[in-house]
Amino acid sequence: MGRHVYRLAAWLCGVALLATAARADEAQTPWGRDYFPNTELVDHNGRTVHFFDDLIKDKVVVVNFIFTGCGDSCPLETARLRQVQQLLGERVGREVFFYSISIDPLSDTPEVLKAYADKFKVGPGWLFLTGEFEQITQLRQALGLFIEGIDNGRNRDHNLSLIVGNQATGRWMKASPFENPWILADQLANSLQNWKQPSGGESYAQAPQIRPPSHGEELFRTRCAACHSLGPTDGQTTGMRAVGPDLLGVTTRREPAWLSRWIREPDRLLAEQDPLALEMFERYNQVRMPNLGLNEADTQALIDFLQAEQDRQLKLSSQQAGTLTLQ
Incomplete structure (x- = not known):
């Protein structure tokens, strides 16, 4: 009985250490090489990269799936993420990385994606990527961004969620493309990037009154x-x-x-x-x-x-x- 209690206490201690670690190596987190497909992709500059090794390993990232022929949600989602990029400034490409992957790779060649990125005047640290359709579908499934019944093979019906996370610590979350850009920027810069740093000590009593919007x-x-x-x-x-x-x-x-x-x-x-x-x-x-x-x-x-x-x-x-x- 005492041996079991000791083992349980040791196990709980190990869990606590993992929960409070500033970083978790691949042996400590399930969100490592064995989970994520190392999908081969080509970015809008024509460079071949691999999803795990080159794009997300040890990084704070935003990943979404678009296609340039989209006439409804994708332009809005791209514009919203550009707001977030502007708020984060030079941290994008240095501490936080943006990846938009096409779900219509036959049409979205690197040249088409580059023109799309230029239209929205995106800055450094944000890659638009294409690849093989089947492999991109598998990647969407692994990221939880492919939903049966919604992603039914027609581009216009794709899932609109995006995923943000810190691969090194294993902290991942889904977000809406319609999220307030300040909230999403704060999640990337603080909740994921500096998640152990305490928040400021400002009083809620000093917060301004907010009127309900129409x-x-x-x-x-x-x-x-x-x-x-x-x-x-x-x-x-x-x-x-x-x-x-x-x-x-x-x-x-x-x-x-x-x-x-x-x-x-x-x-x-x-x-x-x-x-x-x-x-x-x-x-x-x-x-x-x-x-x-x-x-x-x-x-x-x-x-x-x-x-x-x-x-x-x-x-x-x-x-x-x-x-x-x-x-």
């Missing part, structure tokens, strides 16, 4: 803000103002019927060769406005928010101008 504002922040700013100061910290036009005043600049349809079905307007849609497509580096699947009620809520924000900022500017005049 449905339209929620749609803008989760769907539109990845590519669009809303006013002269919005989006400056993430460097995203070049992806799409600033939307402040758009309800005044565009006809209501056209704006509503452009929000709901931009792909159809482009297919119909709508002159204004084509002009926007060429002006903004041929990045396609994604079809977000919004219904008429969602679209109207979004337009109402854009109008309300325009009115709010105009009022604020007027008040500030009045204050300067009085001074």
Whole structure:
């Protein structure tokens, strides 16, 4: 009995050491070479790499799966990750690495992926990769990013989750492509990269009051803000103002019927060769406005928010101008 208790105590001690270790080598974590396929891939610069040895071993990474012909979720996901890259700055490529792997490798050659990366003006530390379809499917399954019934062989139905993790410590988590970029950046920079460092000692009592957003504002922040700013100061910290036009005043600049349809079905307007849609497509580096699947009620809520924000900022500017005049 005493021998069993001793063995149990020793085992618990070993578990505690593993849980508190700053790093875990391959013998200590199940998330090592034996788990991850060492899939051969080619990056958008034409360089051959292997998934485990070259891309994730001992690194903090973001991995997602896209295809450049996607007209809905992939451009939005790429734009959102570019926001995260901008927030992390020079840490990307040095401490954190981004990998976007094509699920349509027959179409997405390295040259096509390079053009796609250039459209979104991604920085160093982010690779776009292609390879053999069957091997990429196996990699998606190993990462838990292939779901039967959703990933049914048609590109447009692929799982939208991305995975972030620290291979050395064995800490992995799924994330939504619609996640707030500041939250995802914090997970990569702190929760995964410096997970043993204590958080700051600021008091919650000092936190500002936060008003509940309207449905339209929620749609803008989760769907539109990845590519669009809303006013002269919005989006400056993430460097995203070049992806799409600033939307402040758009309800005044565009006809209501056209704006509503452009929000709901931009792909159809482009297919119909709508002159204004084509002009926007060429002006903004041929990045396609994604079809977000919004219904008429969602679209109207979004337009109402854009109008309300325009009115709010105009009022604020007027008040500030009045204050300067009085001074």
